[in-house]
Amino acid sequence: MCLAVPARIVELRETTATISVDGALRDVDVSLIEEPRLGDYVLIHAGFAIHKWEQSEVEELEEIRSATA
Amino acid sequence: MKLPLQEIAGLAQRLTRPVQFMEVCGTHTMAAYRSGLHQLLPPNVRLLSGPGCPVCVTDPSYIDAAIELAGHPDIIVATFGDLLRVPGSDSSLEQERAAGANVRIVYSPSDALVLARECPSKKVVFLGVGFETTAPTVAWAISQAALDDRKNFFVLCAHKTMPQAMDALLHGQAVKIDGFICPGHVSVITGAQMYRFICERYRIPCVVTGFEPWDILSAIKMLLRQVVEGRAEVENEYSRSVSEAGNPVAQRLMAQVFEPCDVVWRGIGTIPGSGLRIRKEYARFDAAVALDVTFVEARVNPSCLCGTVMRGMATPFDCRLFGRACSPSHPIGPCMVSSEGVCAACFKYEKRAAA
Ligand code: SF4
Numbered sequence: 001m002c003l004a005v006p007a008r009i010v011e012l013r014e015t016t017a018t019i020s021v022d023g024a025l026r027d028v029d030v031s032l033i034e035e036p037r038l039g040d041y042v043l044i045h046a047g048f049a050i051h052k053w054e055q056s057e058v059e060e061l062e063e064i065r066s067a068t069a
Numbered sequence: 070m071k072l073p074l075q076e077i078a079g080l081a082q083r084l085t086r087p088v089q090f091m092e093v094c095g096t097h098t099m100a101a102y103r104s105g106l107h108q109l110l111p112p113n114v115r116l117l118s119g120p121g122c123p124v125c126v127t128d129p130s131y132i133d134a135a136i137e138l139a140g141h142p143d144i145i146v147a148t149f150g151d152l153l154r155v156p157g158s159d160s161s162l163e164q165e166r167a168a169g170a171n172v173r174i175v176y177s178p179s180d181a182l183v184l185a186r187e188c189p190s191k192k193v194v195f196l197g198v199g200f201e202t203t204a205p206t207v208a209w210a211i212s213q214a215a216l217d218d219r220k221n222f223f224v225l226c227a228h229k230t231m232p233q234a235m236d237a238l239l240h241g242q243a244v245k246i247d248g249f250i251c252p253g254h255v256s257v258i259t260g261a262q263m264y265r266f267i268c269e270r271y272r273i274p275c276v277v278t279g280f281e282p283w284d285i286l287s288a289i290k291m292l293l294r295q296v297v298e299g300r301a302e303v304e305n306e307y308s309r310s311v312s313e314a315g316n317p318v319a320q321r322l323m324a325q326v327f328e329p330c331d332v333v334w335r336g337i338g339t340i341p342g343s344g345l346r347i348r349k350e351y352a353r354f355d356a357a358v359a360l361d362v363t364f365v366e367a368r369v370n371p372s373c374l375c376g377t378v379m380r381g382m383a384t385p386f387d388c389r390l391f392g393r394a395c396s397p398s399h400p401i402g403p404c405m406v407s408s409e410g411v412c413a414a415c416f417k418y419e420k421r422a423a424a
Contacts, residue, residue, distance in 0.1 A: 047177020
């Protein structure tokens with residue numbers, strides 16, 4: 001149920017945000033995070049954004065995902 | 070970036086005895102099996118799976134109660150997909166749905182609320198199952214229902230909190246645990262400080278981590294280093310998502326709608342203070358109260374080892390039904406149904422039938 005990949009907010013209407021994950025669009029609720037803004041990367045669980053990622057955190061994830069044995 | 074396997078091997082050589090670390094998050098369980106991490110570890114370092122799958126730890130009497138509700142013509146049961154195929158005493162929600170019961174899969178508790186708005190002549194009952202990551206989303210739905218004065222939205226609440234279960238496992242001493250890999254997304258909500266009491270009470274190290282193979286191996290490396298150096302602290306490998314204090318908005322909402330209660334964990338028994346029940350102020354949305362639900366002790370297959378597996382005391386291979394009578398297409402216990410269940414993970418990625 002957890003989507004551990006960062007989703008970017010591409011549209012914001014009150015507490016509903018349209019997010020883009022690898023190009024796929026979906027609506028989520030942003031009531032559980034403080035001050036959501038257009039362009040923010042968020043962590044999604046059960047249709048809700050539960051955390052806002054800093055740009056540096058998204059970059060860190062990309063680096064970690066490239067890890068190999 | 071390289072996986073920290075050499076460091077793990079180096080630290081493992083300095084151990085004076087074998088160690089067992091436990092992960093308590095279904096998504097970690099899945100990720101570990103998917104990437105074959107168990108095979109990458111030195112022989113004196115074992116990774117155990119704990120009670121991290123919310124569907125798996127749900128008492129079967131809850132499934133029976135949900136099935137009973139779905140049998141009423143004026144009720145729609147709304148649920149996350151994971152619960153659909155979990156066997157109750159005689160049936161599952163999926164079987165009931167095939168026989169005509171009104172069971173809908175939703176992706177979010179807010180979808181269940183929308184359903185209630187769209188179907189005013191029906192009572193919509195959302196099945197509230199999950200840990201601290203899911204509970205705030207359900208708290209949000211209940212608080213919105215209160216604002217809307219919604220009369221046909223209910224939650225059958227079985228939410229649970231993870232630190233109390235970790236406490237109970239250590240207290241019970243049935244399995245030796247030398248360190249916890251703490252759940253990633255539960256900790257996004259609770260904050261890493263949540264586990265400090267475990268370190269203090271039991272002298273056991275805790276590391277919060279993410280879901281990539283690199284994250285899990287880094288957590289194992291950090292736990293090993295703590296064991297070797299004789300430390301027992303909370304360390305946070307997942308600081309890109311988890312802060313010390315967690316998500317304040319979600320915490321406030323949870324505290325507003327829920328209060329702690331004692332609750333039964335399948336296979337473990339009653340754990341004091343490990344459940345969340347709906348507060349009196351919101352009792353009109355509590356399906357157990359408003360729809361007068363009774364929970365009757367369920368009958369489960371006595372050969373299913375789910376309960377023992379979830380305490381880390383057995384692996385799916387110890388179950389004589391694994392890969393034979395029990396498989397994802399014909400699940401006997403919840404651990405084989407859920408996408409976060411240990412048996413399902415093991416079947417999907419290790420797929421050897423029991424010897
Ligand atoms: S293999 Fe099936 S029957 Fe055995 S413990 Fe797992 S879920 Fe239960």
